[in-house]
Amino acid sequence: MKLSDFDFDLPDDLIATRPAQPRSSARLLVARGDAITDAVVRDLPDWLRPGDRLVLNDTRVIPARLSGTRQRQSAQGPVTARIEVTLLEPRADGGWSALAKPLRKLREGETISFSRELSADVEVIKDGQAHLRFNLTGPDFDAALAQAGAMPLPPYIAAKRPADEQDKTDYQTVWARHSGAVAAPTASLHFDEALLAALAARGVTFTHVTLHVGAGTFLPVKVEDVTTHKMHAEWGRVSAEAAAEIAATKAAGGRVIPVGTTALRLIESAARGGQIAPWEGETDIFIYPGFEFRVADGLMTNFHLPKSTLLMLVSALMGQDCIREIYAHAVANRYRFFSYGDASLLLPG
Numbered sequence: 001m002k003l004s005d006f007d008f009d010l011p012d013d014l015i016a017t018r019p020a021q022p023r024s025s026a027r028l029l030v031a032r033g034d035a036i037t038d039a040v041v042r043d044l045p046d047w048l049r050p051g052d053r054l055v056l057n058d059t060r061v062i063p064a065r066l067s068g069t070r071q072r073q074s075a076q077g078p079v080t081a082r083i084e085v086t087l088l089e090p091r092a093d094g095g096w097s098a099l100a101k102p103l104r105k106l107r108e109g110e111t112i113s114f115s116r117e118l119s120a121d122v123e124v125i126k127d128g129q130a131h132l133r134f135n136l137t138g139p140d141f142d143a144a145l146a147q148a149g150a151m152p153l154p155p156y157i158a159a160k161r162p163a164d165e166q167d168k169t170d171y172q173t174v175w176a177r178h179s180g181a182v183a184a185p186t187a188s189l190h191f192d193e194a195l196l197a198a199l200a201a202r203g204v205t206f207t208h209v210t211l212h213v214g215a216g217t218f219l220p221v222k223v224e225d226v227t228t229h230k231m232h233a234e235w236g237r238v239s240a241e242a243a244a245e246i247a248a249t250k251a252a253g254g255r256v257i258p259v260g261t262t263a264l265r266l267i268e269s270a271a272r273g274g275q276i277a278p279w280e281g282e283t284d285i286f287i288y289p290g291f292e293f294r295v296a297d298g299l300m301t302n303f304h305l306p307k308s309t310l311l312m313l314v315s316a317l318m319g320q321d322c323i324r325e326i327y328a329h330a331v332a333n334r335y336r337f338f339s340y341g342d343a344s345l346l347l348p349g
Contacts, residue, residue, distance in 0.1 A: 033349020
């Protein structure tokens with residue numbers, strides 16, 4: 001498989017920079033095998049059956065983009081310089097890995113001030129990243145970060161406009177629980193309380209899992225032979241309760257449908273032994289055509305970037321020819337693409 005097999009032309013004006021309001025008013029492309037139907041997200045209960053189970057990623061996006069200053073003594077006296085920081089992931093030692101701009105101007109041992117309450121020491125600069133240790137931890141850190149930070153919008157949105165206060169609501173799911181993601185599980189952004197109630201009334205059940213989405217989700221594939229691509233790792237957990245719920249649905253003949261590629265990657269990671277089981281750790285699972293799905297019977301997801309690992313994932317689920325038709329239909333019918341865009345419900349024939 002070549003990288004060029006997963007390319008398509010996307011008009012720039014189809015890239016959404018704001019979500020639909022209300023959330024469930026976004027469009028929904030439903031693909032059942034080869035049949036494509038245009039719908040709306042609030043119609044989702046009509047496309048699901050009693051006994052189906054939606055798997056929801058309950059990670060919470062942190063406001064990981066920070067603007068700060070560092071001070072340094074020079075021959076002319078103290079010099080203050082601006083530093084832009086994007087947090088990537090917490091480290092096992094309690095620090096954070098981060099991108100910093102301009103990184104070449106930073107030095108190990110310096111302190112970056114982000115607000116009166118929040119600052120960080122630069123402990124190590126390595127492999128294009130800075131390892132930071134903040135002056136606060138726990139709830140104090142969360143509160144200070146919420147005040148000083150901005151939502152880490154994807155590059156294709158950030159290139160068009162800066163993040164603002166509205167993004168702190170828009171770029172967060174209504175069921176977000178566990179802080180740690182620096183990108184949202186964006187298919188889940190389409191759900192509101194009214195839609196969840198309608199699904200429950202339909203007899204659809206829900207299972208929560210946690211995968212902290214990392215900035216690596218936006219990394220481009222740089223190899224022409226896609227099978228040699230090395231995926232980034234992300235931390236996730238499938239609890240014993242979640243695994244039991246999913247297994248019971250499968251045993252009863254219901255469909256397990258993850259909402260978002262993050263939830264799908266996590267439950268398939270937890271089923272590499274043959275069936276779903278409790279699981280916790282780092283996953284770098286790479287799903288491309290030829291993958292054997294052991295849990296997911298379908299997928300609700302947004303529309304993905306050309307040549308991306310996520311486009312390869314949906315191609316593995318539906319088949320490459322089918323995905324080409326779906327995306328051609330989406331472009332021709334002016335569906336909105338990427339994180340704040342419209343959704344698709346993919347049900348293999």
